Amino acid sequence: MAASRTSLILVACGALVAAAALYAVIDLRGSPIVRDAAAQQAGDPAPEQRGVDLDRQTVTLSGTQVDALTIEPIEQRSFRVTKDAVGAIAYNENLLVQVFTPYAGRIIETSVNIGDQVKAGTPLFTIDSPDLLQQESNLLATAGVLDLQNRALSRVRQLLKTGGGPQRDVDQATSDQQTAEGNYKAARDAVRIFGKTDAEIDRVIAERRVDSTLVIRSPVDGQVTARNAAPGLYVQPGNAPAPLTLANLSLKWMVANVTETDAPLFQRGQPVEVRVVAFPERTFRGRITTLGASIDPNSHRRMVRSEIEDPEHLLLPGMLATFSIDVRPPVTSAAMKLDGVVREGDGTMSVWVTRDRYVFERRTVKTGLVEAGRRQILEGVAAGELAVTSGAIFLSNKLANAASS
Secondary structure (H helix, E strand, O other), rough: OHHHHHHHHHHHHHHHHHHHOOOOOHHHOOHHHHHHHHHHHHOOOOOHHEEOOOOEEEEEEOHHHHHHOEEOOOOOEEEEEEEEEEEEEOOHHHHHHEOOOOOOEEEEEEOOEEEEEEEOOOEEEEEHHHHHHHHHHHHHHHHHHHHHHHHHHHHHHHHHOOOOOOHHHHHHHHHHHHHHHHHHHHHHHHHHHHOOOOOHHHHHHHHHOOEEEEEEEOOEEEEEEEOOOOOOOOOOOOOOOOEEEEEEOOEEEEEEEOOOOOHHHHOOOOEEEEEEEEEEEEEEEEEHHHHHHOOOOOOOEEEEEEEEEOOOOOOOOOOEEEEEEEEEEEEEEEEEEEHOEEEOOOOOEEEEEOOOEEEEEEEEEEEEEEOOEEEEEEEEEOOOEEEEEEHHHHHHHHHHHHHHH
């Protein structure tokens, strides 16, 4: 029994000694000396190795400092070769319709206002037309003559059957009836030209009452973009300004003036991408349709006009717009995130590359295009090399401070 108690005491003492040793190890590993030794075994350079080498343009960091950086392989990326310019949105004048009255008259009523959407056949305004009044009066007269000639022809035919009249009278009555019928049809067609339907014409004849009001209807689907019509205004065919102007808004124009040096890069049919300040997240697409025939001698710019698809009618004439045009096929080259390329004090562009993630070398690079948060690297580094993509400015400042001290 005493031996068992002694064994338990020895085991407990052994456990206490082991715990004390483990604590000492943990405590020692937390000290700078042991931590540096462990870091050296993991690849972290010793304190005396850290610092700046101006001759080699390198900076050596500790593991803690490296953790604050983002290091990624340099990408191989395709970049679009584009030209940007500024223009303005306008109505597509090829889809712009000026609505004139086909006959002179005084406006009685207007049915639409600026901004209204209309369909083909929608009443726009009504005029009191003296020309229509004259044609309807002529229609009533020809209808009366035709009715009279129809009765006369029926009468002489009846007389001929009973032997009470000669054939000559029948022939003359037939000729007169045919002439009256032709005049009636011509008068009817003349009224129909004013936009009256057959039902309306029949009503005029049946009621023997003329209606001089002429309804002007929309010839196309579109939006009212200008209105000069007002009750009491006397309008005539073709006299500017048009009472109403309609526009199809599904296609807009964007008109820009590009510099003389860029003018040869633009061709008809090239696709364009358009952005406006009002809708920064939207991209509108279209194609170049018209190029100016000459260079403006004052501004030395060329007009470039594009048709832009706008099915939701978001683009308003007068909006400023920026557009990009692909002028050459895409090019493939090394690419870096924007934060990974540092503009130095002397204006050069630099990238920090590394092989072991502790020693960082500054490379002077030649940059090119920028697209989707990436900058094209033309010279200085190659795709696949490890480079700092976040925190590169820290390394440049560290090297600059060492150079100035």
